Amino acid sequence: xxxxxxxxxGLVQTGASLRLSCAxxxxxxxxxxxxxxxxxxxxxxxxxxxxAWAGSGVHYSDSVKGRFTISRDxxxxxxxxxxxxxxxEDTAVYxxxxxxxxxxxxxxxxxxxxxGTQVTVSS
Numbered sequence: 830x831x832x833x834x835x836x837x838x839g840l841v842q843t844g845a846s847l848r849l850s851c852a853x854x855x856x857x858x859x860x861x862x863x864x865x866x867x868x869x870x871x872x873x874x875x876x877x878x879x880x881a882w883a884g885s886g887v888h889y890s891d892s893v894k895g896r897f898t899i900s901r902d903x904x905x906x907x908x909x910x911x912x913x914x915x916x917x918e919d920t921a922v923y924x925x926x927x928x929x930x931x932x933x934x935x936x937x938x939x940x941x942x943x944x945g946t947q948v949t950v951s952s
Contacts, residue, residue: 848912877893920949
């Protein structure tokens with residue numbers, strides 16, 4: 830059973846940076862696609878970043894392109910979301926997710942998801 834656990838969320842001011850981490854346990858995830866979703870109150874869930882198993886494919890939503898970077902460290906069983914130039918509209922619960930099918934499109938319906946971490950950006 831694969832388990833994901835996010836860390837690194839918090840309260841920051843506009844323009845700040847945060848790095849979210851997702852620790853993966855239970856199985857070698859090196860062939861999985863990984864990604865980050867977010868959901869704000871009364872808004873739909875948004876896939877903000879995704880990375881294919883061999884780094885061969887990457888996706889960023891238009892709302893975060895140029896500001897967020899997804900990366901993975903298979904040796905450490907972890908992946909990350911580096912967020913810069915944060916804005917109040919980035920405020921949401923952020924979830925990490927993984928799919929056994931190692932392509933970016935599989936993150937539309939991930940096999941595994943973490944419990945989430947709150948990111949709040951004050952103006």
